[in-house]
Amino acid sequence: MKPEELLQQLQQAADFLKLTLAHPDFLPFASYQLENGTDIQIWDTGVIYCQPKQSGQQDIVLSSGVHGNETAPVELCSELLNDVLAGKLLLTERVLFLFGNPPAMNAGVREIQDNLNRLFSGHHSKEPGVQSAERERAKKLETYVLKFFEDAPQGLRERKLYDLHTAIRGSRFEKFVVYPFLHGKNWSKNQFEFLKACGANTVLLMQTPASTFSYFAAQSCNAHGFTIELGKARPFGQNDMSRFADAAAAFRALISGGELATTEFNEADFNLYEVRRSIDKTTEAFTLHFADNIENFTTFGVGTLLASDEGVEYKVEVEGEAIIFPNPKVAIGQRAMLMVKPVSVTGKVS
Ligand SMILES: [Zn+2]
Numbered sequence: 001m002k003p004e005e006l007l008q009q010l011q012q013a014a015d016f017l018k019l020t021l022a023h024p025d026f027l028p029f030a031s032y033q034l035e036n037g038t039d040i041q042i043w044d045t046g047v048i049y050c051q052p053k054q055s056g057q058q059d060i061v062l063s064s065g066v067h068g069n070e071t072a073p074v075e076l077c078s079e080l081l082n083d084v085l086a087g088k089l090l091l092t093e094r095v096l097f098l099f100g101n102p103p104a105m106n107a108g109v110r111e112i113q114d115n116l117n118r119l120f121s122g123h124h125s126k127e128p129g130v131q132s133a134e135r136e137r138a139k140k141l142e143t144y145v146l147k148f149f150e151d152a153p154q155g156l157r158e159r160k161l162y163d164l165h166t167a168i169r170g171s172r173f174e175k176f177v178v179y180p181f182l183h184g185k186n187w188s189k190n191q192f193e194f195l196k197a198c199g200a201n202t203v204l205l206m207q208t209p210a211s212t213f214s215y216f217a218a219q220s221c222n223a224h225g226f227t228i229e230l231g232k233a234r235p236f237g238q239n240d241m242s243r244f245a246d247a248a249a250a251f252r253a254l255i256s257g258g259e260l261a262t263t264e265f266n267e268a269d270f271n272l273y274e275v276r277r278s279i280d281k282t283t284e285a286f287t288l289h290f291a292d293n294i295e296n297f298t299t300f301g302v303g304t305l306l307a308s309d310e311g312v313e314y315k316v317e318v319e320g321e322a323i324i325f326p327n328p329k330v331a332i333g334q335r336a337m338l339m340v341k342p343v344s345v346t347g348k349v350s
Contacts, residue, residue, distance in 0.1 A: 003030035006042065014085040017078040017099060020046045024102035025133075036087055046099035047144050050084055052091040059152045060255055061096045061145055061161040061223075066116050066213060068104025072230055072239040073164030076248050080255070092257035096148040098141060100213075103133060108235060110168075117163075117227075118334070120216035121209070142216060149221050159223035162251070163213045166233040168327060171296035173202035173271055175247070178227035180215035181206040186350040191224050192270065193262040194254070199246035200228055202271040202297070204324065204340060265349065273297075273340040276321055281328065281336040283310040288328050288337070297322045297340075307337060 001023060007030050009019060019027065023045050031041040037053030046065070062080070064073035081097045083089035099105065101116050112133055119138035130136055149159050177200045179187060187205065195203065209215060217225030230244055241248070246261075253260045263269070286309045290300075299322045300306065306323065307314040318341065326337040 001028065003028045006030045007032050010040075010042070010085070014082055015078075016042075016048050016081055016085065016097070017074065020099050020102050021106055024106050034085070034087055036090055038084065038091060040085065043144055044140065046102050047141075048081065048097050049148065050081075050091055050095045050097070052093065054092075055094045055153065056092045056257065057156065058093040058158045058160060058254075059096075059149055059223075060093050061098060061148065061217070062251065062255075063098040063100060063161065063163040063213060064165075065098075065102070065105050066100030066163060067110045067165060067233075068101045068106075068112075069108055069110050069235070070164075070166040070233045071105075071236045072166050072234065072241070072244055073228075074099060074105065075236070075239060075241065076230075076244050076251070077164065079248070080252060089252065089256055091255055093255050094148070094152060095255050096144065098144070100141065101134065101137060115330075115334075117165075117213055118211045120211050120213050121220060123211040141213070142220075145217065145221060149223065159217075159221055161214060161217035161221070161223050161225040163217075163225070163227050164247075165227060165229050166231050167229045167296060167325070168233060169292070169294070169296060170232050171202075171229070173297055174231050174243070175200035176202035176204065176229050176271075176296070178204050178206060178212070178214065178229070180210060180212065180218045180225055180227075181208055182218060186348055187345055188224055189265045189349045191226070192265050192349065194250065194260065195226070195228070196269060197246065197250045197260050197262045198228065199250075200230075201269055202273070204273045204275070204338075205343060205345070207274060267345060267349075271297075272343050272345055273322070273324075274343040276318070276339045276341045278335050279307060279314050279337045279339065281309065281330055281332055281334060282312075283332065285310040286328055286336055288326055290323075290326075294323070294326075296324045 027045040039051040041049040064077045114134040124135040124138040214225035214227045217223040
């Protein structure tokens with residue numbers, strides 16, 4: 001497709017997601033300006049940069065579809081973006097919209113070959129090298145995000161990356177956030193307040209580096225980065241978007257200078273957890289000993305058998321230990337489940 005053709009189609013339909021899904025592997029660079037002065041630049045399929053005439057002091061990446069079957073966040077971001085493209089939503093901040101894995105979105109699957117959210121911070125190039133579409137995509141997404149932040153105007157600015165997901169299983173707390181490891185830096189009070197305005201007051205505080213997009217943003221871009229789980233994964237068109245209304249309103253306000261429905265940070269308003277241990281799948285014998293419908297953050301009595309692998313049994317070790325992200329279908333060597341426990345952030349937020 002030629003850039004002129006692409007722009008014509010985008011201007012006619014004002015629907016970038018549709019164009020992305022029709023061209024899941026590549027779109028050429030193209031740019032134009034909206035009547036309200038906003039610059040629009042297509043950088044690639046699923047990658048579109050919006051720069052308002054007068055930009056505020058934030059550089060915001062809104063990412064969705066890193067897992068192809070997690071459609072609610074894609075629909076949420078597409079709606080915001082289409083309003084921008086149609087001139088109905090006037091941005092006050094620079095925004096980079098990313099639809100992470102278009103081929104997987106078309107196929108209605110989490111990934112085609114590799115889990116895209118395990119390939120950041122250079123993991124795309126580790127053994128066996130950049131030899132899958134997801135590995136290539138992770139490498140490119142890193143480049144785009146770095147470019148977006150580096151091209152920002154001079155001055156004191158806030159960098160943010162919100163990577164929106166939905167979980168495989170239900171959760172005791174419908175919306176929750178993974179806050180990547182900050183290497184000892186304080187957690188951000190303002191960001192806790194924003195997350196709560198999104199309807200997500202359950203936060204898992206990580207204590208180790210990761211290969212996720214949000215850790216890459218925090219560690220390599222010095223941004224506030226988050227993985228936000230908005231609910232349960234459902235196919236396109238089957239999401240009850242009213243369940244995402246708070247998050248949609250909060251992101252809309254964030255990028256357009258609107259009033260945010262935040263309240264002052266108070267730890268009592270949150271469910272805070274940290275990781276106690278990570279359980280990896282080491283052989284094909286790996287089995288979970290609880291039902292598929294058991295929700296994230298469920299707790300069991302001490303001693304309950306949760307999972308087994310060849311020659312190992314994993315049991316609840318302490319009171320309050322809860323399960324999260326159990327997935328026996330991961331590749332051998334990958335994380336099959338996290339065990340978390342409640343934690344306080346007193347003295348560690350600012
Ligand atoms: Zn996901």
